[in-house]
Amino acid sequence: MVKIAVEHPFTDVQRALKKKGYQADMVKRTIEAIDYDAIVVRNQNVFAGSRIEGSLVETRGRSVNEIVEEVEERLQRAGKIAGTANAAKSSSSGSFTSGVITGALVGAAAALLAAPKSGKELQSTVKEKISGDNSDDTGKLDQAKEKALQLTGQLKEKAMEIKDKKGSNGSSAGQQKGKTSAFATVPEGFRVVTVGSGNPLTEIGRNSPSTLVQFKDKYFLVDCGANTTSTLLELGLPAEKITNMLFTHQHVDHNGDFWTFFIDGWQGSDGRRALNLVGPQVQELYDTTVKFFKKDLEYRASLGTAKDGALTNVNITDFTEEHHSLELDGVKITAIPVPHTAPTYAYRFEAEGQSVVISGDLAYTDNLAPFAKGADILVLDGMMTGTFSALSEKAAKNLRDGLEGSHATTEELAKMAADAGAKKAVLTHIGLGGIDTEYVKKAFSDANFKGEIVPAEDGLVINP
Numbered sequence: 001m002v003k004i005a006v007e008h009p010f011t012d013v014q015r016a017l018k019k020k021g022y023q024a025d026m027v028k029r030t031i032e033a034i035d036y037d038a039i040v041v042r043n044q045n046v047f048a049g050s051r052i053e054g055s056l057v058e059t060r061g062r063s064v065n066e067i068v069e070e071v072e073e074r075l076q077r078a079g080k081i082a083g084t085a086n087a088a089k090s091s092s093s094g095s096f097t098s099g100v101i102t103g104a105l106v107g108a109a110a111a112l113l114a115a116p117k118s119g120k121e122l123q124s125t126v127k128e129k130i131s132g133d134n135s136d137d138t139g140k141l142d143q144a145k146e147k148a149l150q151l152t153g154q155l156k157e158k159a160m161e162i163k164d165k166k167g168s169n170g171s172s173a174g175q176q177k178g179k180t181s182a183f184a185t186v187p188e189g190f191r192v193v194t195v196g197s198g199n200p201l202t203e204i205g206r207n208s209p210s211t212l213v214q215f216k217d218k219y220f221l222v223d224c225g226a227n228t229t230s231t232l233l234e235l236g237l238p239a240e241k242i243t244n245m246l247f248t249h250q251h252v253d254h255n256g257d258f259w260t261f262f263i264d265g266w267q268g269s270d271g272r273r274a275l276n277l278v279g280p281q282v283q284e285l286y287d288t289t290v291k292f293f294k295k296d297l298e299y300r301a302s303l304g305t306a307k308d309g310a311l312t313n314v315n316i317t318d319f320t321e322e323h324h325s326l327e328l329d330g331v332k333i334t335a336i337p338v339p340h341t342a343p344t345y346a347y348r349f350e351a352e353g354q355s356v357v358i359s360g361d362l363a364y365t366d367n368l369a370p371f372a373k374g375a376d377i378l379v380l381d382g383m384m385t386g387t388f389s390a391l392s393e394k395a396a397k398n399l400r401d402g403l404e405g406s407h408a409t410t411e412e413l414a415k416m417a418a419d420a421g422a423k424k425a426v427l428t429h430i431g432l433g434g435i436d437t438e439y440v441k442k443a444f445s446d447a448n449f450k451g452e453i454v455p456a457e458d459g460l461v462i463n464p
């Protein structure tokens with residue numbers, strides 16, 4: 001029987017695999033996953049160079065169904081489970097294989113750029129990379145090797161194209177690896193992507209907070225913590241496609257990547273030509289940015305980038321009063337102030353009978369539940385739901401004590417979510433060490449919360 005390891009805390013994936021009859025075990029450390037046929041992980045780069053032999057399947061940017069599908073596809077290709085021999089299945093398997101090979105080429109090309117080598121060494125890098133990544137695809141390997149050698153001379157250009165992010169095919173790093181982009185399909189209504197699910201402390205695998213709300217083909221980025229722009233690109237959504245940037249508040253974990261998002265998304269012939277900036281202190285953020293980067297922006301404009309979208313055609317909605325409402329791209333957006341250490345707002349997005357609410361960082365308030373009433377998806381500041389297990393006991397206690405008063409406790413979050421009657425409560429802004437799942441489950445059930453609890457991960461897609 002095949003054995004599948006699922007990295008903590010992806011319980012939804014574990015449940016879905018078990019439902020299909022597989023043995024799926026939760027693992028907390030890389031070492032525990034050694035004997036498994038497939039391992040579902042948050043970020044496969046973390047496993048680079050490890051002794052893991054099973055196929056790695058990444059969760060980033062994909063729904064539970066897509067993850068389960070890839071696990072099965074990998075197991076079939078490795079001959080561990082019987083494949084369904086219909087045409088659709090084999091064609092999708094074929095495209096997956098070639099996707100992996102492209103990924104290997106791209107990886108090799110990137111390696112070339114990072115460390116200049118002689119032509120011979122370059123070729124062997126490519127060969128190794130391909131055979132290493134595709135040992136179970138021997139049938140296609142020779143062809144791929146030959147193609148790789150032909151392509152060696154073009155690799156540098158290829159890598160530059162990818163680096164430029166604006167290759168004419170519009171492909172993202174995620175797609176280059178042969179993965180389904182979260183944004184390849186347009187939803188019928190809302191969906192939410194927790195682009196960054198972390199906190200102000202830099203952590204590998206969990207970036208600072210940023211949440212994307214999508215309604216049909218319209219995007220609303222709420223907050224822009226470190227690495228937001230590159231994570232979005234990896235998920236298949238270049239920054240130029242996002243014309244609505246909203247902030248809950250101006251703490252560095254929520255705006256640290258704004259300069260990159262703003263300038264990178266604008267520059268070049270394909271850049272964005274209009275931007276809506278919404279939230280507290282956004283006028284000041286914009287003025288400071290444009291003043292500080294005046295020469296940089298003018299230089300880029302002189303190279304042919306139109307001024308619209310950066311120096312002109314930026315529409316600013318600065319929150320200065322108590323309540324706010326506006327409509328952007330057919331979505332009704334309301335905001336209310338919530339208690340935190342800086343002026344902070346919670347957002348509600350509504351359209352066609354669906355609603356998404358983002359709490360922002362907040363301490364407990366009676367105002368949130370009525371504001372979030374009946375939300376299909378309620379994204380909560382889960383700072384205090386973390387185990388903080390990456391810190392020493394003493395440091396964890398100090399941190400928790402320091403955060404009280406500016407971030408709601410697990411019990412308070414449970415009460416707000418239950419009182420709101422939200423259908424899904426997403427916990428993001430997670431402290432070091434991941435969510436304390438059992439504790440959270442108990443607190444939410446004690447509060448009589450009837451919906452689903454969703455622990456956020458970077459790039460997790462949440463549908464209503």
Ligand SMILES: [Zn+2]
Pocket residue numbers: 249251340361
């Ligand atoms: Zn904050």
Ligand SMILES: [Zn+2]
Pocket residue numbers: 199200209251253254361429
């Ligand atoms: Zn924060």
